Amino acid sequence: MRRFITIICPVIAGVIAAAGLTGTARAAAPEQVSDYYGQRLSWSACGNGYECTTLNVPLNYTKPAGKRIKIAMIRLPATGKRIGSIVLNFGGPGASGIDRLAADKTFMSDSIRRRFDVVSFDPRGVGRSSPVRCLDTLRMDAMLSSDRTPDDRAEVALRKLWDKEFAKACKANSGKELLAHVGTYEAARDMDVMRSALGDRGLTYLGLSYGTYLGARYADLFPTRIRAMVLDGAMDPSLTSSEESRAQTTGFGVATESFLRDCFKADDCPFGKHSVSAAEKRLAALLKRADRAPLRNTYDGRQVTEAVVRTGLNAALYSTAGWPHLRAALTDAFKGDGTKLLLLADGYNGRLPDGTYVNETEAFLAINCVDHPEMRCPHWPVKGTTFARKVHAKGSPPIVVVGTTRDPATPYKQARALAAQLSKGVLLTNDADGHTAYSGGASCLDRQIDRYLITAKAPRPGACAGRGGRA
Incomplete structure (x- = not known):
């Protein structure tokens, strides 16, 4: 993928x-x-x-x-x-x-x-x-659930702290040479x-x-x-990395609209108004709700934050096979239960049922760190490749x-x-x-x-x- x-x-x-x-x-x-x-x-x-x-x-x-x-x-x-x-x-x-x-x-x-x-x-x-290794399970859980769109000084400071912590852990556990x-x-x-x-x-x-x-x-x-x-x-x-990011934002917007139009035809579609704009507003409201206070989770003790909700949403858009799972997850999420969105996010993040992670996220970040020098990385221990x-x-x-x-x-x-x-x-x-x-x-x-x-x-x-x- x-x-x-x-x-x-x-x-x-x-x-x-x-x-x-x-x-x-x-x-x-x-x-x-x-x-x-x-x-x-x-x-x-x-x-x-x-x-x-x-x-x-x-x-x-x-x-x-x-x-x-x-x-x-x-x-x-x-x-x-x-x-x-x-x-x-x-x-x-x-x-x-x-x-x-x-x-x-x-x-x-x-x-x-x-x-x-x-x-x-x-x-x-x-x-x-x-394999590149960086954070242990608890710190991976915390980093992946942390706010990616910080709204105040405290959230900005926490985001910077995780940037530094991740780079430090990768250096300590993988070494600069690798x-x-x-x-x-x-x-x-x-x-x-x-x-x-x-x-x-x-x-x-x-x-x-x-x-x-x-x-x-x-x-x-x-x-x-x-x-x-x-x-x-x-x-x-x-x-460039910023151009790629903008292109993907557009791509996921197109995929979201396709999902919604298909959803409107399904009996289990959780959107009462069969309007793309109305449904997109409801998704935006769900993200804001999770930003204010995490959704419930009946699977384990983790919090279903805005970051987790966003990852679960996008993970299910990779394939039309994921659309029925996303409909079910959103049905629960609109009622305050984020368990199914959490499990979708876990699948994307490579979190296994025993709570450990495969190293895909860590490797993704490390590989991009040397592939894309135009992206800033004040704490990364090695330089990128042009x-x-x-x-x-x-x-x-x-x-x-x-x-x-x-x-x-x-x-x-x-x-x-x-x-x-x-x-x-x-x-x-x-x-x-x-x-x-x-x-x-x-x-x-x-x-x-x-x-x-x-x-x-x-x-x-x-x-x-x-x-x-x-x-």
């Missing part, structure tokens, strides 16, 4: 990296990292038909003889005549590719499963790959070492959401080492970019922009709601992508335009 900046950025106002060019932006010569290329992966069974392994990579590509880290990988072996491997990144940044692939064998179609080993991984700093080297630039270099270790002359890749940003950066670094690449739910790498704004990937084969017209997290115009930037970008349009398109019910679009991945022959631009991607 794509983490929504409109939710997270206010949490860390002042936490994202200070500007500056670090050594990670200067690539080591190929011969300096040659020892990492061609390494043989030792796969072993890890349950339910999956195989797992680790890949050795340098922590710092400018010092490849220095500290090594391991990138955790998972695969489903091809069931038929094998072409090679297809590498997946499901988004984030910070999401575990291992957990996502392990949870759903059916994500890739049977035709892809027959011809490819389906491979995913936890990028550096994530999950099982030298924090300096968890960005997308080095993750893209890891993928090229991975491609070599998988035995593929050219990378076959499907990136979703943030995975499109990672894939685009790979394409710019290694354009001639691509066999086929699909970037679904595309981010526009030319946007990237070229646009991605061209001159010399690459055709790269397929997929955009969904009412995508809340990566608005459709970003897919258009990325396809136009790439020297051989091909845009496919999915006229639908929700974040990303592949394996989401757009059968025509899925067939076009599968055909391209198998044959490496690009589809016609716009081949599946139409409601739900069906044509």
Whole structure:
């Protein structure tokens, strides 16, 4: 998934990296990292038909003889005549590719499963790959429920305190050396070492959401080492962080309107007035109510604050599958019970039933701290990395970019922009709601992508335009 900046950025106002060019932006010569290329992966069974392994990579590509880290990988072996491997990144940044692939064998179609080993991984700093760690459970609970739109001096002071506390905890529990080297630039270099270790002359890749940003950066670094690449739910790498945030605000506004219009048709819709403007005012009133005093929670002892309500709302807008859950959560919330909104927020924040957190939120913040130096971060312990704004990937084969017209997290115009930037970008349009398109019910679009991945022959631009991607 794509983490929504409109939710997270206010949490860390002042936490994202200070500007500056670090050594990670200067690539080591190929011969300096040659020892990492061609390494043989030792796969072993890890349950339910999956195989797992680790890949050795340098922590710092400018010092490849220095500290090594391991990138955790998972695969489903091809069931038929094998072409090679297809590498997946499901988004984030910070999401575990291992957990996502392990949870759903059916994500890739049977035709892809027959011809490819389906491979995913936890990028550096994530999950099982030298994970970034910062706050303990109680402090994570407190930070994520704290006011992101402070209304008075006390709330402003508390917001600044959490900014400082988070950065301090990340430094203490992860170390400056790791924090300096968890960005997308080095993750893209890891993928090229991975491609070599998988035995593929050219990378076959499907990136979703943030995975499109990672894939685009790979394409710019290694354009001639691509066999086929699909970037679904595309981010526009030319946007600044503030531009991205504004775009997402608009995107979630569009998604909210789509949810409301659908809600008005349902018997369990909690809005008495079937008017978008009236319903939006009621949602705004709910947020103000939670800001004044937290909603009830019958699940545990936490408070359902305005921040929790907002996270629960936006989390459910990522997919139309979440809309029935959001209707039920709002029905309760309008009566003062925020339990279901809290559980929606927990799912987004990676809070497990035992109260612990996966490290997705921490990794998300740490990766952005080195990827986006234009965002201020007075307390962050390392400097960010400067990237070229646009991605061209001159010399690459055709790269397929997929955009969904009412995508809340990566608005459709970003897919258009990325396809136009790439020297051989091909845009496919999915006229639908929700974040990303592949394996989401757009059968025509899925067939076009599968055909391209198998044959490496690009589809016609716009081949599946139409409601739900069906044509």
